[in-house]
Amino acid sequence: MSVGPLSQKIFARAKTLIPGGVNSPVRAFKNVDGDPFFVRRAKGSRIEDIDGKHYIDYIGSWGPNILGHAPIPVTNAIHEAAKDGISYGIPNLGEVEMAQKIIDWVPSVEKVRMTNSGTEATMSCVRLARGFTGRDKIIKFEGHYHGHVDSLLVSAGSGALTLGEPDSAGVPKSFAAETITLPYNQPEKLEEAFAQYGEQIAAVITESYPANAGLIFPRAGFLQLMRDLTRKHGALLIFDEVMTGFRLAKGGVQELEGFTADLVAMGKVIGGGLPVGAFGGRADIMDHLAPVGPVYQAGTLSGNPLAMVAGLTQLRELEHNNGFVHLDQLGAHFEQGLTSVLSAKGIPHRLNRVGSMFCLYFLDEEIVNVETVQKQDFDVFKKLFWGCLEEGIYLAPSLYETGFISMAHSIEDLDETIEVIEKVVSKW
Numbered sequence: 001m002s003v004g005p006l007s008q009k010i011f012a013r014a015k016t017l018i019p020g021g022v023n024s025p026v027r028a029f030k031n032v033d034g035d036p037f038f039v040r041r042a043k044g045s046r047i048e049d050i051d052g053k054h055y056i057d058y059i060g061s062w063g064p065n066i067l068g069h070a071p072i073p074v075t076n077a078i079h080e081a082a083k084d085g086i087s088y089g090i091p092n093l094g095e096v097e098m099a100q101k102i103i104d105w106v107p108s109v110e111k112v113r114m115t116n117s118g119t120e121a122t123m124s125c126v127r128l129a130r131g132f133t134g135r136d137k138i139i140k141f142e143g144h145y146h147g148h149v150d151s152l153l154v155s156a157g158s159g160a161l162t163l164g165e166p167d168s169a170g171v172p173k174s175f176a177a178e179t180i181t182l183p184y185n186q187p188e189k190l191e192e193a194f195a196q197y198g199e200q201i202a203a204v205i206t207e208s209y210p211a212n213a214g215l216i217f218p219r220a221g222f223l224q225l226m227r228d229l230t231r232k233h234g235a236l237l238i239f240d241e242v243m244t245g246f247r248l249a250k251g252g253v254q255e256l257e258g259f260t261a262d263l264v265a266m267g268k269v270i271g272g273g274l275p276v277g278a279f280g281g282r283a284d285i286m287d288h289l290a291p292v293g294p295v296y297q298a299g300t301l302s303g304n305p306l307a308m309v310a311g312l313t314q315l316r317e318l319e320h321n322n323g324f325v326h327l328d329q330l331g332a333h334f335e336q337g338l339t340s341v342l343s344a345k346g347i348p349h350r351l352n353r354v355g356s357m358f359c360l361y362f363l364d365e366e367i368v369n370v371e372t373v374q375k376q377d378f379d380v381f382k383k384l385f386w387g388c389l390e391e392g393i394y395l396a397p398s399l400y401e402t403g404f405i406s407m408a409h410s411i412e413d414l415d416e417t418i419e420v421i422e423k424v425v426s427k428w
C-alpha cells in the first residue's frame with residue numbers, strides 16, 4: 001500500500017531539496033518500506049493529509065501534543081502572546097513562571113534552564129555533569145535515545161536503531177570512547193562498569209522509562225542500583241524524562257517510582273508543541289552553569305515567550321482537567337480492548353503500557369532490553385502499520401517507537417482503532 005498521489009508527488013520533490021525528503025529520519029517511513037504522507041492540517045485526535053484522507057493519530061508530534069492537535073487554549077495563548085513580541089532575547093516573565101512550574105512539579109529540580117530541544121537538554125546535562133565532577137566518562141544504555149548528541153549517539157534507539165546505524169558517521173572515536181554502553185536491566189554489568197571505571201565516571205544517563213526501542217520498564221531494583229552506585233562513586237545520575245516528563249504524572253517517572261535523580265532532562269510536553277527543552281536539578285550542580293559558573297551553555301531562542309506561554313497553558317490545562325488520571329483511564333481502556341482482541345485471535349503479543357504511552361510487540365515474553373525487542377517479526381509489524389494506515393489509523397511507522405494517546409482521543413476513537421486492528425489481523 002502507498003500513500004495518496006499528492007503526497008507521493010511532493011515527497012519526490014522534497015527528496016531533491018532535503019536529505020531523504022525529511023527533517024528528522026523516522027518521518028521517512030524507511031522502517032516500514034514506504035514513503036510518508038504529507039499533513040495538511042490536524043485537530044484534536046485527527047490528522048488530514050494533503051490528499052484529503054483522515055487519520056486518528058497515535059503519535060501526537062512524537063509526544064508533545066498531549067491535549068491533541070491545536071487545542072484552543074494553547075493556540076489562543078500563542079496568538080495573544082505573539083502580539084506583544086515573538087522573541088526578545090531579554091528576560092521575560094514567562095521564563096520565571098515556567099521555571100517555577102517545573103520546580104513545583106518535578107522532584108529533585110531546584111533550579112532549571114530552558115533549551116530549544118530535548119537534544120540540547122541532554123547534551124547540557126552531560127557537559128554539566130562532566131564540569132561538576134571533573135570526570136569524562138558517561139554510562140548509557142543500549143537502545144536508549146537521548147537526542148543526536150555526539151557522545152550519546154552510541155548504541156542509541158529511535159531513528160538510529162531504525163536505520164541500523166547505532167554509531168553515526170561523524171562522531172569521533174575519541175568521543176565515543178568516553179561513553180560506556182551497557183545492556184539495560186542487567187545489574188551485574190552496571191556493577192562491573194563501576195568496579196572498573198568508578199573514579200572516571202561523571203554520570204549515568206538513562207531514559208526514565210526507555211521508550212525509543214519500544215517501551216521497556218526497569219526491573220525491580222535496577223533504578224535504585226543506579227542511584228546507589230552513582231552516589232557511592234561520586235557520579236551523577238541523569239534522568240532523561242524528555243518523553244515521560246509531564247506525560248505520566250506531574251513529576252514524571254521520578255514521582256511514579258518515588259525516586260530522585262541529580263539532573264533531569266525534559267522536553268516535548270512542556271513546549272505545548274513549540275520547540276522546547278529544559279534541564280534542571282540540584283541547585284549546587286546547576287550553579288556551575290555560566291554566568292555564575294564555568295560550564296558554558298546558551299541559546300538565542302531559549303525561554304522564547306511564545307514557547308513559554310504555550311507550554312504553561314498546556315500544563316495548566318492538564319492540571320485543571322485532571323489530565324494524568326484521565327489519560328491513564330483512556331490507556332487502560334485501549335489496553336483491555338486490544339489485548340482481548342489479540343488474545344481471542346491467538347496472536348502472540350505483549351502490550352507494554354504506562355498511562356497514555358503504549359507499545360505493541362508481536363512476541364509473548366517479557367521485554368527486557370533491545371535484544372528481546374529485536375526477536376520479533378518485523379514483517380508482521382509492517383503489515384499492521386500499512387493495514388491500519390489504509391483504514392485511517394496512524395501508528396508510528398517503526399516498531400521502535402512508542403504510541404501516545406492524547407486528551408483529545410475519545411473512547412469512540414479508541415474503539416474504532418481496536419476494531420480496525422481486529423480487522424487487519426483477521427486477514428493474516
Ligand code: PMP
Binds near residue numbers: 117120122146158243
Ligand atoms: N530524549 C528522549 C528520551 C527522546 O525521546 C528524545 C526525542 N524523541 C530526545 C531526548 C531528543 O529530543 P529532541 O528530538 O527534542 O531533540
